[in-house]
Amino acid sequence: MSGNSTDIESLVNRRYRHGFVTDIESDSLPPGLNEDVILALSAKKGEPEFMVQWRLKAYRHWLTMREPAWAHVHYPPIDYQAISYFSAPKSDADRPKSLEEVDPKLLETYDKLGIPLHERAKLAGVAVDAVFDSVSVATTFKSKLKEAGVIFCPFSEAVLNHPELVQKYLGSVVPYRDNFFATLNSAVFSDGSFVYIPKGVRCPMELSTYFRINAANTGQFERTLIIADEGSHVSYLEGCTAPMRDENQLHAAVVELVALKDARIKYSTVQNWYPGDENGKGGIYNFVTKRGDCRGANSKISWTQVETGSAITWKYPSCVLRGENSVGEFYSVAVANNMQQADTGTKMIHIGRNTRSTIVSKGISAGRAQNAYRGLVRIMPQAANARNHTQCDSLLLGKNCGAHTFPYMEIRNPTARVEHEATTSKISEDQLFYCRQRGISEEDAVSMIVNGFCKEVFRELPMEFAVEAQNLLNVSLEGAVG
C-alpha cells in the first residue's frame, strides 16, 4: 500500500507519554565511583558489616572485569565515573511511615503515571512497594502480609531487619562475580524489594513494585531477592515507566529468585522505560541480570515479561533447574521501535532429573529497531529425561527493522528431548486491508494483529497486567504499519 512507510513513522514517532520530571530535591552523592563512595553509600543506609564487605569485594572484582561486547547492541562507551551512585528524595531523614506522610509531589507523580497508589492498591488487592529513585517511599498492606508471615519490604530494610536471610541468600543465585553489570550492581546497589514466603504459605495477594527512574544522571541499581520456602507460592509483578531525559540512563538491576522444594514463583514484568527519541537520543540502557534457582524438587519458576521500553535492553531471565522434576518457564514479548535495540532471551540450565522448561518468545520490530532473541538451553549430564520446548516468533513491521535469533543448545545427556521452533512474519497488506474493509482503522488493525501475535504470552500475565500490557503495546506501536 502506498504511503505506509510514512504512516509507520508518524505512528512510531509519538512522544513518550510518561516524559516528565518531578521537581524534588535529591540528596545525591557526587558522580564517581571508588571505595569511599561505596563506604558512604553503605553508611547512608546504616548497613551492617557483612554488607559493606560484600560490596567492597564486588567492587574490587569489578575493577578486573571488562564490559561485555557480545550482545547485538551498539552504544557509546559508558563513563562509570560520570554516574552518581546514590540519589534519594530529600525527605529521607524522616521517612514516611504511611502514604499520608508521603511527599505530595511524589503522590502527584504516581497520579501522572496513572497509579493512584492507595486506591489502586486497595481496589486491586495489590501491595505496592513503590521505588522512587533509589529509596522505597511507600509500602502498603504490610499488616495483612505480616499476618500470613510474608516479608515484603525494601531491600535496605531487609538488610537491617532480616540480616540472616539476606546473608544466606544474597548472591546465592547471581554471585557477585557473575558478570560485569551484576558485579557493578553488587557493589553499588541502591535498593529494591525483598520477599520471603514462609513454608507452606500461599501469598494472599499479588506483590507488586512500580519502578521509576527520576533524578538526572543517576544510574539505578535495583536489587531484588525473592525466596519461596518449601511448598509456598508467590506471584510478583514489576512494572515501570520513566521520565523523558536527554542523558542516557544506565540501569543495571539484579533479580534473584530462590524456589525451595515444591515452591512456585511467578515473576511478571512490564517494562516501559523511556526508549529515546526517533533518532535514538536519550533513553534507558537496561542491563539486567535476572535468574531463578529451582533449588528444591518439584519447584517451579515462571518468568513473564513484556518489554516495550529502553533504548537498549540486555536481559536474559534464566532458570537453573536444580531440583528433580523442577519446571522453568519463560514467556516474553519484546517490542523494539525507532532506534531501540533489544537483545533478550533466556537460559534454561537443566541439572536435575526430569526437569522441564518452556520458552515462548515473541519479538516485534518496527522503525529501524533491532530485536534479537538469544537463548541457551543446557542439559547437564546428570539431567536424565530433561525436556525443553522453545518457540521463537518474530514479527516485522516495516522494511527497516531487523529480527535476529541466536538459539544455543548444549545437550550432554542422550535422554533429553529438546525442540526449537522459529518463525518470522510480517503484517501483510492483505491482513490490513481485510480489517479495514471491515471498518477497522489501520491503527486498530495493527494493534489487533500484534495482540493476536502476543496472545500466548499475555495469557500468562495476571489479569490487570494483561490489560496494561495490551495498552502499552498499542501505544508503543501506534502507526507502525508495514
Next chain:
Amino acid sequence: MTAMLEIRDLHTKIGDTAILDGLSLTVGSGEVHAIMGPNGSGKSTLAQVIAGHESHVVTSGTVTYCGKNLLELAPEERAREGIFLGFQYPVEIPGVNNAYLLKAAVNAKRRHNGQPEIDAFEFLKLARARMSLLGMDPGFLNRGVNEGFSGGEKKRNEILQMAMLEPRLAILDETDSGLDIDALKAVAKGINALRSPDRAIVLVTHYQRLLQYIEPDRVHVLSKGRILRSGDKSLALELEERGYDWVREAASA
C-alpha cells in the same frame, strides 16, 4: 428505484497496467447483480476498487455511492458507510479471535453511525442468531480469524460477517469458488436470507452454477475491463452454453 451505486466510465491501473477501461455500472437498492467474465477481465479489480484497495489507481471516471463520491473515502470509511466485500481469498489472522474481529467491526460501524457500542452479551446473542441462520457451529467464534479454516469455512465466515455487519452494498468476490456442492448450497442459502429491499448485492462469479441458487436481477459480462453485455438471468444461461467468446465476437462485430 434509486441508484445506490453509480459507476461511470471508470479507468484504473495497477502499476503501469490498465485494468478497468471505461466501465459503467448502475446498481439499485434491493437488486442482485451478477458480474461474469473470463479470467483477467477485471472482475476482482472492480470489487477491490469499490472497496478502496490502494494498489489500484483510478485514472478517470466516477463512482458514486448513495450520493457520495466514493473515491474520496478510505477503505474503512467505505466499510462503515455500508460497503462490504466478501473476499475471494479471506486472509488468516493468527491469534486474533473471530469474535473479537467481528465485534470490533460491528462497533466501528456503530460508532460511525452514532449508535452506542454493542456489549459482549448482546453481541453474542446476535452472533449466535446469525450463525444458526447460516447453519454454523458456534465454536467458530472462538477460533482465530480464518486460521486453519477449510475453503468452505472461510467463505461461510465471510457470509457470517456480512450478516453481522448488515451492509447496504455487498460485493461477493467469487464466493462460490472452491466450494463443493453442499457448501455452495449453504453459502447461497445464507446470501438469499440476506436479500432485502434495502440492500444491493453484487455477485462476482466465474460460473453460472451459483446463479442456480441465487437468482440475479441483472447479469453483466465483463471483458478487458469493460462491460460488453448486460441482460437478465437468461444471459447467464446463454453464456454457459455458448462461452465467453460468443460475447466477445458479438461485441467486436
